[in-house]
Amino acid sequence: MVTRRSDLPTKPASPAGFVAQDGRHVGQVMAIWHNMAIARRQTLIQLDDARLAALDERAAASGRSRSDLVREAIDLLLGTGDAAAIDAAIVEGYARVPAPERDPWAFEGALAAIKAEPW
Numbered sequence: 001m002v003t004r005r006s007d008l009p010t011k012p013a014s015p016a017g018f019v020a021q022d023g024r025h026v027g028q029v030m031a032i033w034h035n036m037a038i039a040r041r042q043t044l045i046q047l048d049d050a051r052l053a054a055l056d057e058r059a060a061a062s063g064r065s066r067s068d069l070v071r072e073a074i075d076l077l078l079g080t081g082d083a084a085a086i087d088a089a090i091v092e093g094y095a096r097v098p099a100p101e102r103d104p105w106a107f108e109g110a111l112a113a114i115k116a117e118p119w
Helices: 049-062 066-078 082-096 104-116
Strands: 009-014 017-020 025-027
Touching: 049 066, 066 082
Parallel strands: none
Antiparallel strands: 009 017, 017 025
């Protein structure tokens, strides 16, 4: 089956489908995105030159895209990223099994560090 550009969905007709450029109802369409776990919507944000330059510098240094960095920043701001999940798991773990009053490993390490001091 050959798909012409005019057959591609161009605008939503209803929650259940799309309308092609020639007016035909196409039905439910599932978007396929490369390397994306979930479908995303494009949005426009306005940045001043300094922020944009800093974002580009960070993106180049980390080998990531602007969008990836902005998504991570939003996740951190909203507390919904991986770091928030890790923090919540740590808090839940300590609530379930509180730390001992005196951690024997930390205490032994502190004693060894004090004994190793030249004073």
